[in-house]
Amino acid sequence: MLNIIRTTRGVALGAALLTVAACEDDPVEPAMPIDVTLDFAAVVDEAAFSCGNSYDNVGTSNTTITPVDFRFYVHDVELIAADGSSVELELTQDGTWQRENVVLLDFENGSGPCVNGTAAMNTTVRGTAPDxxxxGVRFTLGVPEELNHADQTTAAAPLDLTSLFWSWNGGYKFLRIDHTSDAQPEGWFVHLGSTGCTPTGDPTVPATSCSNEHRPTFEFLDFDLGIDEIVADYGALLANSDLAQNSGAKGCMxxxxxxxxxxxxxAFGLAYEGSQPSGQSFFSIR
Structure with missing residues (x-):
């Protein structure tokens, strides 16, 4: 599912001036790649997310919630030129948050109710691109299939977190956002990941395919790379959810x-058992 959000602004990034050759006959050096940083932010109904904070009037039940986790993976980040062409962002291989074409965005700091998290945080995607x-920008939420069913116990960061892994067969939790409330004191969770993975029956056997991949792609065609940030809004994601009720798993897994x-x-822009999305409400830009 390709989700397109159209805005009305855009600005050039890069266009660094080439050094003027002293002589017209001197060869012109090719332009060096430019450094790119994409800023992400986590909010709950536009209020900044922070471990230990509570947020009122969330969902159709107007529930007060206390988030306890807020992390997700993105991959295949691309920059879109004004003519519609695109290039893959060459990620900085920092060995902690970014590896190959995958980035972990982590907005919790392990404090207070976020005890399942870590102290370190990451709110940016960093890389280089041709000048x-x-x-515009495009990215996919999740872990790519070729990395999704590896052995997490031997995987390198950022794919080494047990709290973001289901099993070799099921793969990773692409996104984990959890909260508690008076109505759901044991927690109401949003865990996005692939399901219907085969072969089934043994969680230690890596899957060869999954019938429900659950990897939405998001595209913003009018994006100021020098100013805008990409906002993940948990309140908007749950706007149509009754958080006082739960009749299946704890929340949606x-x-x-x-x-x-x-x-x-x-709300992620994904179809689910015959229910079709009209768009997505989780990501926006500001």
Whole structure:
């Protein structure tokens, strides 16, 4: 599912001036790649996310929630030029947050109720791209299939976290955002990941395919790379959810047959058991 959000602004990035040759006959050196940083932010109904904070009037039940986790993976980040062409962002291989074409965005700091997290945080995607004018960005939420069913116990960062892994067969939790409330003191979770993975029956056997990949792609065609940030809004994701009720798993964990999953999956821009999205509400820019 390709989700397109159209905005009305765009600005050139890069266009660094080439050094003027002293002689017209001197060869012109090719332009050096430019450094690119994409800033991400986590909010709950536009209020900044922070471990230990509570947020009122979330969902159709106007529930006060206390988030306890906020992390997700993205991959295949691309920059889009004004003419519609695109280039892959060459990620900085930092060995902690970015490896190959995958980045972990981590907005919790392990404090207070976020005890399942880590102290370190990461809110940016960093890399290089050819010097050009870019006015858009595209990325996919999740871990790519070729990395999704590896052995997490031997995987390198950022794919080494047990709290973001289901099993060799199921793969990774692409996104984990959890909260508690008076109505759901044991937690209400949003865990996005692939389901229907085969072969089944043994969680230690890597899958060869998954019927529900659950990897939405997001595209912003009018994006100022020097100013804008990409905002993940948990409140917007849960706007149509009744957080006072839960009749399946605790919240939505992506598996079939969960009554709470239809509106959550649709908010990611994903179809779910016949329920079709009209768009997505999780990511926006500001």
């Amino acid at each position: 050009a004018t870019y006015t 992506s598996f079939p047959g969960d009554p709470e999953c239809a509106v959550v999956m649709n």
